[in-house]
Amino acid sequence: MTLLYKPSKIRSHLDPEQKERYIARPTKRIIVDQDAIGELLAMRSTVSPEDVSLVLNGLRHVMMDLLGDNHIIHLPGFGIFGTAFKSEVADTPDGITYRSVKDIKLTFRPDPWMKRKMKEFVVRKG
Template sequence: MAIKYKVTERGTPGVSGGGSKKYYASATARQKIDLKQLSERLAAISTVSEIDTIAVLQGLVHLLPEYLCKGNSVSLGDFGTFSVHIRSEGKDTPEAVNAYSITDVKVSFRPSVEFKNRMKTVKFTKHK
């Protein structure tokens, strides 16, 4: 199995008119795998039923935000770690920074070393 890519032309960011243009590989033809497909595959490669797999994944979808909203990082072993990162407005003094200064909340995923190593085996195919 391979990741398909296409070639796209992009200008230089922030340069009027795009500046000098270069060509880059860009992943394409992504197919979304839904919870049902994932649970079927997990059930096929384990001793857990599809229904039990769906229940566990649904539980994870419910619990992850709960723990992250409490300021925790959530480690899923050889899968990786989820954590929260915030962005805020800059203020002139430390005292001026408060909860209203926070402008964005993002969930970050850091894959484990095992996960990264498995991704190093990916092959690529040029999409026509």
């Protein structure tokens, strides 16, 4: 498991000199779709890729139904999914209404197991 990085130029708006500096950014990442995940899981189990796809599609719909009903979803080993709002500010509690919510965001907090596993990744220049 190797993550590739590239040096990326940045300028901080907090730096009065606007000095160019560099940070590491991920590079050469490859998108893996549901079909590819289905194939990988099928090779590691007795489930067919089609069955994996059906379960993933079902999970997607169930998760959105639950999130839309004000639930937080905890999938052990993965993490916790929830919602957050981008909201207008008001001077009083009565000033906040459903119209104050300008955007609904999906939140994700990775499971501690996942965080530990990520520390095992190797990072090298890509």
